[in-house]
Amino acid sequence: MKKKLIMTPGPTEIHETVRRAFLQPITNPDLDEDFYEFYLETCQRLKQIVDTKNDILILNGEGILGLEAACASLIEPGDRILCLDNGLFGQGFAHFVKIYGGEAVMLQFDYHRGIDVTKLEAFLEQDNRFKLATLVHCETPSGITNPVDTICPLLNAHGMMTVVDSVSALGGERLKTDEWKIDVLLGGSQKCLSAPPGLTLLSISQRAWTQIQNRETAIPGYYTNLAHWAGWYENKWFPYTQPISDIYGLRAAIDRWLEEEDPIQRHGLMARGVRQALLKAGLRLYPQDSFSNTVTTVMVPEEITFKTLFNEMKEEHHILIGGAFGYLKDQVFRIGHMGENCHEAKLYLTLKALNRVLNKYQVPLRGKLHHIFLQEIEI
Numbered sequence: 001m002k003k004k005l006i007m008t009p010g011p012t013e014i015h016e017t018v019r020r021a022f023l024q025p026i027t028n029p030d031l032d033e034d035f036y037e038f039y040l041e042t043c044q045r046l047k048q049i050v051d052t053k054n055d056i057l058i059l060n061g062e063g064i065l066g067l068e069a070a071c072a073s074l075i076e077p078g079d080r081i082l083c084l085d086n087g088l089f090g091q092g093f094a095h096f097v098k099i100y101g102g103e104a105v106m107l108q109f110d111y112h113r114g115i116d117v118t119k120l121e122a123f124l125e126q127d128n129r130f131k132l133a134t135l136v137h138c139e140t141p142s143g144i145t146n147p148v149d150t151i152c153p154l155l156n157a158h159g160m161m162t163v164v165d166s167v168s169a170l171g172g173e174r175l176k177t178d179e180w181k182i183d184v185l186l187g188g189s190q191k192c193l194s195a196p197p198g199l200t201l202l203s204i205s206q207r208a209w210t211q212i213q214n215r216e217t218a219i220p221g222y223y224t225n226l227a228h229w230a231g232w233y234e235n236k237w238f239p240y241t242q243p244i245s246d247i248y249g250l251r252a253a254i255d256r257w258l259e260e261e262d263p264i265q266r267h268g269l270m271a272r273g274v275r276q277a278l279l280k281a282g283l284r285l286y287p288q289d290s291f292s293n294t295v296t297t298v299m300v301p302e303e304i305t306f307k308t309l310f311n312e313m314k315e316e317h318h319i320l321i322g323g324a325f326g327y328l329k330d331q332v333f334r335i336g337h338m339g340e341n342c343h344e345a346k347l348y349l350t351l352k353a354l355n356r357v358l359n360k361y362q363v364p365l366r367g368k369l370h371h372i373f374l375q376e377i378e379i
């Protein structure tokens, strides 16, 4: 495959040190106690990134495995689950709830905006008889980051647990897992941490563990059964052989993140630069507020189709940009500014190439995207 710059909202570019980490010799992760220490230390460093004292697990499968494992382990047949829905992932959470016998009650919000906390509050005043609520931190298809910092404490005050899909936000948006009362936080290796796809990360509160271990019905399934992980360190026992090379890679990515003074601030600055460049040049963004730090979703201008835009970027400029699925298919294109993608040089190249393609198809632009971008990030 030809080398391309992958500017999609995950997977992202991988740094050289992360790729090299995969070359390290392996050991037997079940039998070598050193690996248990390494795994624990990796989890402890992840705790710093998401600001928690809760347990962290790294599971062998990409982001979706975490969503399914949380639902499989926490939900029992007949449980009422509140699914907050302001986008495709929020809506999709309900599928997992239903697979495990939960009654998914959807609370829908404007798809162009962050979740409206006032509306949520009014709803909860009428009905708060839920075991837990599911929500999405960053709605990746629409480029919207939800105010998890106010939503989760509110849900908690109404007595329910919170399960937050932060796959596309973890590492790129501020996260205070404990202060915000997030019971289960879900992340992935391939988004803002910029390791390859293949691992899911979960933080699990004491309250969630208690629920998992005191169920009335058995957890259906093995791979998604988090109860098998209880005491893994003390007993020196993993439910299955750990993907040691993937974990080496993730560790290198985590260490890179922790070495930087303020990666979240960089995400904020670059995201703003990209947005301002697009807006000032006259393009339209999909979201109307709550713009994500990690992905920008742009309406495809009428002079060009998504397919042409994607192909021109790929064939002429060797850059991959994102599209979207569901109701957004062919309506929007997306630029990921996550982790290793979230640097001036890569975003400059992307916007310069985009500017060329849009010019070629006579999309009117007020100013050059890459020039405005540079001005905006200098402020």
Ligand SMILES: *Cc1c(COP(=O)(O)O)cnc(C)c1O
Pocket (backbone or CB within 6 Å): 010, 062, 063, 064, 089, 136, 138, 139, 140, 165, 166, 167, 168, 188
């Ligand atoms: C990427 C992502 C996931 C994981 O799904 P993939 O199959 O890896 O794309 C889950 N939730 C959100 C919000 C994501 O952005």
